Amino acid sequence: MVQILTRKFLEVFLFMLFITFVSFLFVRLAPGDPVLTILNVDELSVSQEQIEELREEMGFNKPLLTQYGLWLLNFVQLDFGNSYVTGQPVMDMILIGLPATIELTLGALIVMLIVSIPLGSFSALYRNSWIDQVSRILSILGAAIPSFWLGLIFIDLFGVRLNLLPTMGRDGFSSLVLPSLTLGLAISSVYVRLLRSSLLDSLSQEFIRAARARGLSEQRIFFAHAFRHSLPPVITVFGVSLGSLIGGVVVIEVLFAYPGIGKLVVDAIRQRDYPLIQGYILVMAVIVFIVNTCVDLSYRYLNPEMKLKERETN
Template identity: 40%
Template sequence: MSRYLLVRIGQSLLAVWGIVTIVFVVTRMLGDPAVLLMPLGTPDAQIQELRNSLGLERPMLFQYADFLRHAIVGDFGLSYQYFRPAMHVVLERMPATITLTGSALLVGSILGAITGFGAALARGRFLEFPIMCLALVGQATPVFWLGILLIMFFAVELGWFPTGGWVGAASLVLPTAALGIFVAANITRLFRSSMIETLSEDYIRTAKAKGLTSRTIFTVHAARNALIPVITMLALLAAELLGGSAVTETVFSWPGVGRLLVQAIDSKDFPVIQAGVFLIATIFVGINFLVDLLYTVLDPRIRLGK
């Protein structure tokens, strides 16, 4: 177990280093930050002065070394737009994104597990068809389009919820529904397939031969092992929602990191972009690390290396 843990920690640290390096390279590939930050027609002397103040005249290797040294402690410099430490700006928006992502995952995973379990039990019966049709539609529907429909109907027409922003708990309902439906659709299809595959295993037939009840077989033996791929999917969805909910946050004017990054890209606020990408990527790696540890609880064969 200790060797497995050390290997996973090493892989996680290597992944974070790779992400930080990619962020550095990509921001430099966008062009000279000094030129991008200054308006058109700015004299070369002022551009050179800004370049010197940002340390951009130094060799690229030295810039990378300084960037890496500061990134380790979360220092990405001052925001060009807010004139405050970029990481502080991102951290202020992170609770809103985590709240939205967590709510969507909670609602979507519960709904998806129930419908997926029901579809597996109803395999070959009439109930399976409408469940899988709804799951397919939910998976194929663009989240931003669904969000616009929810706003038009429940916020504009009925006036039940705010159209956007944060004005209380009611503001969380529509964006959670938009993202939660997408999560539920993915979980439904995967959990159904995983349950059907698990129910065909030899140990399930052995449990039936021993006289165990169907409820015990489904809930204790089959569901536990069927959850392993579902947990993987939840980890990927969590990362996708954390990093890819920018469109949803923009549609609902949600004060999260995704919307902040969109605004930072528009204003060429590179420190905020770097800090946001670094923080989201670190959370993504951390989630995957925790999932790997959870695998060892659900399936001891992973822990024992079998």
């Protein structure tokens, strides 16, 4: 365990060094000048001297590596700087919007689990039956329909025509239902087919036949052995596709005007708010890294073979 934690700490250090440089470089190379945006030159008359003065004040006249070094020094102190638009600390703005994004992500994951586990399990247990066929059709439709189009359908049906649920803002549980359904259904199709395939592979293993020979009930065989054995591939794909999930959260937050950090960063991109964009990238990168680390550590519990291999290696 000490070796694993040491290796993870080294990975965190190298990962953060890489992601800070890449995020800083990409944001700085993006088209547009934040100085012109801050001064609002489209509506106000601004002299070239004022532009150069603000550019020097913000450090944009220094070499790029010097700017990165100064920014990295502040980042190590957990100082992401202030927003160019609002003047508020970036960390405070992210912490204000982060709970809403976490709520939406968890809501989508709950919908995904409610949909994918029963459909994937029944499809594997009743292979080539009508349940399997219906599950396959629903999975294909879910993969083919873009999340934003599904969200527009939900807004029109449940918000406009039936007037059952709110379609904008964050005002209690009811405001979370439509965004969570939209994102959860959009990502569940992948996991239905993946869980079905993994369960079929597990049910064909030798240890399943041995469990049946010992007289274990089918329920115990399925839940205690086959289902647990089928989880590592599903969790692996989840760790890999977490970036897509975060991207989906951004789209859904904009569509439903949900006040999370996804909507916040879209406004920041439009306004060339560099500190807020970089802060968002780093926070999301850390979240993805933490989740993937948890996925790696979960293998030790879900797959006992890894423990045996580690013992043999040591």
